[in-house]
Amino acid sequence: MFKKISLTMAVVYGLIIIAAISTLDLLIILNYRQEQLDKNEAKHILFAEIISNVVKDTLDDTMELNGTIRENSAKLEGRVLVVNNDNKVLADNYAYYIGKQITSSEVDRARESKEQVIEYYQVDGTNIMIAAVPILVSKEVKAVVLISAYIDDILKDIQDLTRLTIGVSILACIISVGLSLILGRKLSQPIEELTAASEEILKGNLNTKVDIDRQDEIGKLAETFNKMSEELYKTDSNRRRFMSDVSHELKTPLTSIKALIESLIDGNNEVSTYKEYLVDINGEIDRLSIMVKSLLTVTRLEEMELRREQIDIKEETGAIAKLLTPLADQHGTHLVNNCQEGITVEADRSKLKEVLINLVDNSIKYGRKDGFTELGCRQTDYGIELYVKDNGQGIPDKDIESIFDIFYRVDESRTRKTGGNGIGLYIVKRIVELHGWSIKVRSKLGEGTEFIIEIRSSI
Ligand SMILES: Nc1ncnc2c1ncn2[C@@H]1O[C@H](COP(=O)(O)OP(=O)(O)OP(=O)(O)O)[C@@H](O)[C@H]1O
Ligand SMILES: [Mg+2]
The missing domain is CATH 3.30.450.20 (PAS domain)
Incomplete structure (x- = not known):
C-alpha cells in the first residue's frame, strides 16, 4: 500500500x-x-x-x-x-x-x-x-x-456526554496511531538495516554485519544473516587464499624451469650439462604434474556429492593398515590397528579411505625410524573418535594453526626430501567438513603427533 x-x-x-x-x-x-x-x-x-x-x-x-x-x-x-x-x-x-x-x-x-x-x-x-x-x-x-x-x-x-466521548476517542485515536507508528518503525528499522547490509554484500563487502539485538523472529533473521555474511566472507577469503597459494606454488617450478632453459640457451654448454639441466627440468615438471593432479582432486572434491553408507570402521582401518604396511616397513615404522570392534559410522567409503590414507601416510613419512604409527577408533561420550597417532618428529606450535592450509609444509627442506606438496591435510580437512565432522591435532615437537577426527552423533 x-x-x-x-x-x-x-x-x-x-x-x-x-x-x-x-x-x-x-x-x-x-x-x-x-x-x-x-x-x-x-x-x-x-x-x-x-x-x-x-x-x-x-x-x-x-x-x-x-x-x-x-x-x-x-x-x-x-x-x-x-x-x-x-x-x-x-x-x-x-x-x-x-x-x-x-x-x-x-x-x-x-x-x-x-x-x-x-x-x-x-x-x-x-x-x-x-x-x-x-x-x-x-x-x-x-x-x-x-x-x-x-x-x-x-x-x-447528552451533548456533554457526546463531547466527552468524542474527545476521549480522538485522544485514543491519536495515541493508537502514534503507537502504531512507533511499532511500525520498530519493525521496519531492522528490515531497513538488513536491506542496507544485503546491498553492501551485493557490492562485495562480504563481511557486513547487522547490529540487531532482539529475541523475536527478526532477531533470529539478523543472527542468521550475520552467520551467512561471516560464512560468505570465510568462503571468499579461502577461495582468494587458495587461488594465490596455487598461483604461487605453480610459479616456483615454472620459474626454475625458465631459469634452467635460459641458462641453457645463453651458454655454450657441454652435452653433460644439458643432460644435467634436463634432468632438473624433468624433476620440476614431475612436481608440477603432481601438483596439478592434486589440485584436480581438490576441485573434484568441492563438486562431488557424498555417497554415504554404514561402514564398520574396524574393517576399514584393517584394510588401510594392510595396504600401508609395506610403506611402513620401508620406513622402519611399526603400523598397528587399534580400532574398537563394532563401531559403525555413516560416511562416504572412498573419501573416508582417502582421509585415513593421508593421515597414516604422514605419520609414516614424518615418523621416526623404529617408531610406531597407531590407527584407531573409540566410542566417546559424544560419539566416535577416529585417530592416527605416531611418536615421530612432531609439529612445532607455530605451525599447528596452518598445517591444514593448502601447500603448507612445516619445513620446506624436510618435506621436499619426502616429496610432500602440502595438499594431503587440506584434502583431509575438506572431506571431514563435508561429512559434518571436525578434526583436531595434538603434537609435541620431537615426541609425536595425534590427529583426531570427532564424529558427533546427531540426537
Ligand atoms: N604426523 C605428522 N608428523 C609431523 N609432521 C606432520 C605430520 N603430518 C603432517 N605433518 C606436517 O604437515 C605438513 C602438511 O601435511 P600434508 O599432508 O598436507 O602435506 P605433505 O605431506 O607435505 O604433502 P602431501 O600430503 O600433499 O603429499 C607436512 O608437510 C608436515 O610438515
Ligand atoms: Mg601428506
Whole structure:
C-alpha cells in the first residue's frame, strides 16, 4: 500500500481503531440518549396517569381539580393542563389557561386513540416534550391530561456526554496511531538495516554485519544473516587464499624451469650439462604434474556429492593398515590397528579411505625410524573418535594453526626430501567438513603427533 511498513501499519491500525471507536461512540451516545428520553417520558406519563386517576371524579369541580393539579405538579418542571372533550381547559397548574379553548393535535389524537401520545418540538431554540394522556371513565374519554416539559437539561447532558466521548476517542485515536507508528518503525528499522547490509554484500563487502539485538523472529533473521555474511566472507577469503597459494606454488617450478632453459640457451654448454639441466627440468615438471593432479582432486572434491553408507570402521582401518604396511616397513615404522570392534559410522567409503590414507601416510613419512604409527577408533561420550597417532618428529606450535592450509609444509627442506606438496591435510580437512565432522591435532615437537577426527552423533 505505502512504501513504508510503519506508515502502512499506522494507517491501517488508525483506520481500524477509528472505525471501532466511532461505532462504540455511536452506540454509547444513542443508548444514553434513548435511556434519558425514555426515563423522562416514563416519569411524565406516570405522573399523568396518577393525575388522571386522582381527578377523574372531580372533573366537574374546577376549584378542587385545579387544587389537585397544582399540588401534584409542584415537583414537575413543566405545564400541566386538563382539557375536556370540547377542548376547554379545566385545569392549569399555572392557572393561565383555565376556562380557555385550546387546540392541540396531541390532545385530539389521545382522545381518538384512547392512548397516550408523545411528541417532541423545538420552539424558539427550546426543546419541549408534549405528552397527552386520556382520562378514561368506563372506557370513555372524559378529558385529556396535557403535559409540556422542557427537556433542554436532558439534551445538554447528552451533548456533554457526546463531547466527552468524542474527545476521549480522538485522544485514543491519536495515541493508537502514534503507537502504531512507533511499532511500525520498530519493525521496519531492522528490515531497513538488513536491506542496507544485503546491498553492501551485493557490492562485495562480504563481511557486513547487522547490529540487531532482539529475541523475536527478526532477531533470529539478523543472527542468521550475520552467520551467512561471516560464512560468505570465510568462503571468499579461502577461495582468494587458495587461488594465490596455487598461483604461487605453480610459479616456483615454472620459474626454475625458465631459469634452467635460459641458462641453457645463453651458454655454450657441454652435452653433460644439458643432460644435467634436463634432468632438473624433468624433476620440476614431475612436481608440477603432481601438483596439478592434486589440485584436480581438490576441485573434484568441492563438486562431488557424498555417497554415504554404514561402514564398520574396524574393517576399514584393517584394510588401510594392510595396504600401508609395506610403506611402513620401508620406513622402519611399526603400523598397528587399534580400532574398537563394532563401531559403525555413516560416511562416504572412498573419501573416508582417502582421509585415513593421508593421515597414516604422514605419520609414516614424518615418523621416526623404529617408531610406531597407531590407527584407531573409540566410542566417546559424544560419539566416535577416529585417530592416527605416531611418536615421530612432531609439529612445532607455530605451525599447528596452518598445517591444514593448502601447500603448507612445516619445513620446506624436510618435506621436499619426502616429496610432500602440502595438499594431503587440506584434502583431509575438506572431506571431514563435508561429512559434518571436525578434526583436531595434538603434537609435541620431537615426541609425536595425534590427529583426531570427532564424529558427533546427531540426537
Ligand atoms: N604426523 C605428522 N608428523 C609431523 N609432521 C606432520 C605430520 N603430518 C603432517 N605433518 C606436517 O604437515 C605438513 C602438511 O601435511 P600434508 O599432508 O598436507 O602435506 P605433505 O605431506 O607435505 O604433502 P602431501 O600430503 O600433499 O603429499 C607436512 O608437510 C608436515 O610438515
Ligand atoms: Mg601428506
